[in-house]
Every structure is written in structure tokens, then in C-alpha cells.
């Protein structure tokens with residue numbers, strides 16, 4: 700897997716540090732430097748309402764620009780950061796920055812749309828988590844309704860009562876709660892009955908071959924129907940083609956995120972994107 704990512708990654712992961720322990724030690728100290736020196740950046744991917752082609756929200760995705768190694772995708776460091784506890788510092792930065800940037804979009808008159816942020820289990824289960832999020836909203840001046848927190852099913856598996864309490868508190872303050880990568884976790888569906896959530900996001904592994912694989916189609920169709928009956932919003936991620944979009948629309952999915960609509964982009968590009976989008980939306984209104 701590391702090999703496919705190109706030369707730099709290959710050397711880093713396989714040759715120089717071919718045993719797991721030294722790799723972890725090196726990655727851990729590289730991460731610490733990244734935290735201290737601010738090597739992270741957030742990219743933002745717009746989410747769309749299909750029928751109107753309107754942007755209805757964004758997702759913040761972390762990017763690590765290592766001074767020598769270049770870009771390192773989140774899949775290669777979030778797991779370890781979770782194990783070492785460094786994820787807390789990283790993700791606090793993520794939440795704060797995403798709130799700040801969404802407030803900037805608002806101040807520029809570019810829209811008041813929810814910004815989704817991926818949470819880490821450690822961050823979510825930490826005591827004082829809700830208070831910390833509220834403090835960041837206060838500090839950045841972002842209305843609570845413009846923040847959405849994405850959790851994976853696995854976060855909810857243990858300590859369900861505590862999770863319900865935390866989610867209820869978030870919801871009471873108007874913060875949105877989304878189940879990310881829906882269908883890939885190992886939790887039971889019964890949590891849908893008990894947990895105060897707003898939206899589920901169908902994992903992109905089900906979307907990829909949804910047109911050709913009748914099993915994927917059945918799963919996706921089932922998830923959408925269930926979400927609609929439970930009055931939960933449902934969004935498909937990894938929508939890469941016009942055919943995906945058309946097919947999913949026929950299954951009554953109306954919210955989309957994926958390369959077909961827009962790629963994750965740096966904040967400045969998002970600003971330009973939203974300017975153009977709003978201008979176009981204005982034209983169609985006239």
C-alpha cells in the first residue's frame with residue numbers, strides 16, 4: 700500500500716524504517732513537530748443538494764504538509780495520532796480552524812452553511828468535550844447551527860449511555876451530529892433508535908460500484924429508505940460520476956459529496972468557488 704503512494708512514501712515506510720516500532724517512533728516525533736510548527740492545513744469539500752445543484756454545507760479534511768516528505772494523507776497518521784493521544788491537540792486545532800474559516804465565509808457574505816468536522820474517539824470521550832466545543836464556537840463567533848460533528852459508528856460502540864448524554868448536549872446547543880462511513884462499523888442498528896443524530900453519510904465503499912453491483916445497490920437503497928423513514932437526512936459520499944448522481948437520485952438520495960461535484964480544496968479556493976457558485980445561483984433565481 701505504501702509502495703503505491705510513490706517514491707517518498709516508499710522510502711519512508713519501507714526502507715529507512717522497515718520495522719514497525721521505529722516507524723512509529725519516527726512518525727510520532729514527526730507528528731509532534733507538525734503540531735508545534737503548524738504543518739497542518741484544512742481543505743474543504745462542498746456538499747450538494749442534487750436537484751438544485753446548490754451547496755448545502757462543507758466538510759473539513761485535514762492535510763499534512765511535511766517539509767521533506769511532502770503531502771501525507773490523513774489515513775496514514777490519524778490512526779497513530781489516536782493511539783498516542785496526539786489526536787486531541789490535532790483535532791482541537793481542526794475544530795477551531797474549521798469554525799474560524801466558516802465564520803470568515805459568513806462574514807464575507809458567502810453563505811451560512813454547516814461545516815462538518817471529523818471527530819476522533821479520544822476527543823469525543825474526553826471529559827469536558829462539549830464545553831470545549833462550545834468554547835471554540837464562542838471564541839470564533841460561529842453559530843452552533845453552522846457546526847456539524849461527524850462520528851463513526853465505532854465511537855458509539857462502548858459506553859453508549861455516555862455517548863447519548865454527549866450527543867444530546869451537543870444537539871441541545873444546536874450542533875449537528877452525523878454518522879460518518881455508515882454501514883462499515885460493527886455496531887448494531889439499535890443505536891439509530893436511541894441516539895440523537897441528524898444525518899447519516901453512506902460510506903463511499905457502497906457507492907463506488909452501486910450501479911454494477913446489485914448487492915451494493917440493495918444496501919444503499921435500504922440505507923436511504925431507512926433514513927427517510929426515520930426522518931434522518933442522508934448523504935452519499937464518494938459520488939464520482941454523473942451516473943452515480945443519477946442513479947442515487949432515483950433512489951431518493953438528495954444530498955451528495957464527491958469528486959463529481961467538487962474536490963476538497965484550500966480555503967482560498969473555496970472562497971472563489973462559493974463566489975462563483977453564488978453568482979450562478981443568483982442568475983438561475985432571476
Ligand code: C2E
Pocket residue numbers: 744759760761772773774777790793817818819849879880903936937938939956957958959963
Ligand atoms: P471521511 O471523513 O470519510 O472523508 C471522506 C474522504 O473521502 C476524504 O479523504 C475525501 O477526500 C475523500 N473523497 C471525497 N470525495 C471523494 C470521491 O468522490 N471519491 C473518492 N475516492 N474519495 C473521495 P481524506 O481527506 O483522505 O480523509 C480520509 C479520512 O481521514 C476521512 O474519511 C476521515 O475519517 C479522516 N480525517 C480527515 N480529516 C480528519 C480530521 O480533521 N480529523 C480526524 N479525526 N479525521 C480526519
Ligand code: MG
Pocket residue numbers: 758817849879
Ligand atoms: Mg467525514
Ligand code: MG
Pocket residue numbers: 879880900902903936
Ligand atoms: Mg466518510
Ligand code: MG
Pocket residue numbers: 880902903936
Ligand atoms: Mg469514508
